[in-house]
Amino acid sequence: MEPNQLNQSNKLDQYLKTLSLHKVREIYLSEAESAARTKLSYQDYLLRIVEQQIITKMDGSVNRKMQIASFPQIKRLEEFDFSYQPKLNEKLIRELAALDFLNTAKNIIFIGAPGVGKTHLAISIGIKAASAMKRVLFYTAEKLTEELASSEVSGQLNKKLDTLSRVDLLIIDELGYLSLSKQTSRLFFQMISKRYEKGSTIVTSNKPFEEWGEIFNDDTVASAILDRLLHHSYPFLINGKSFRLKNINNNA
């Protein structure tokens, strides 16, 4: 390299660093060589390196969205065996995975016995949403209500409710395994009210709606919560066999 060129590439290096165009910085020299070899136009060369930068940026942003979402496991829709739940509306699930429901702040509710795939389906739709750059949060009902309760104690409840209301997709897993105190149920209601018609929520529960009064220890609060959750919603009752017992069922 000529001294003048060296100086130029040093400068370029510095500028790309300042602009955080790290991918361009990494590849522009080798891409320039290959562009010269293949007689790529200036425009196509620029397009190539900018595209690489965009891909890197998108990957990084999706990874961040996935991390923030805090999925307990990675479960994909592609791994879900619909033939094992023949009564489940596969077409509708696939439509929902295309994420239109997020634009209209509709909710999804999966009700069913343990092992029928509620958490799997919730996570896989959550992953689709995070991959589409939506703000997603995965919570167990237990952790969510604990956080709501402790934010109230520390005087941060409004802040917490604000944060939760700005999430595009909130997943609340395992509602009903534990019943909530009247106080916590009230906080849960406030959270659902705040998100009502603003953002989508996916709830999974092992309890049919008729038993939600027991979850919330209060029929009035339970029906107020159900009212808002169900108003614009896709409820699924999954009543097939448990996937966890698949091999046992097969051997039976």
Ligand SMILES: Nc1ncnc2c1ncn2[C@@H]1O[C@H](COP(=O)(O)OP(=O)(O)O)[C@@H](O)[C@H]1O
């Ligand atoms: N139809 C299915 N196809 C593939 N895997 C499934 C299916 N249903 C459940 N599973 C798997 O079985 C296990 C239990 O499912 P999970 O979604 O946790 O059930 P639930 O939340 O309803 O108790 C998980 O490992 C999940 O990935």
Ligand SMILES: [Mg+2]
């Ligand atoms: Mg589950």
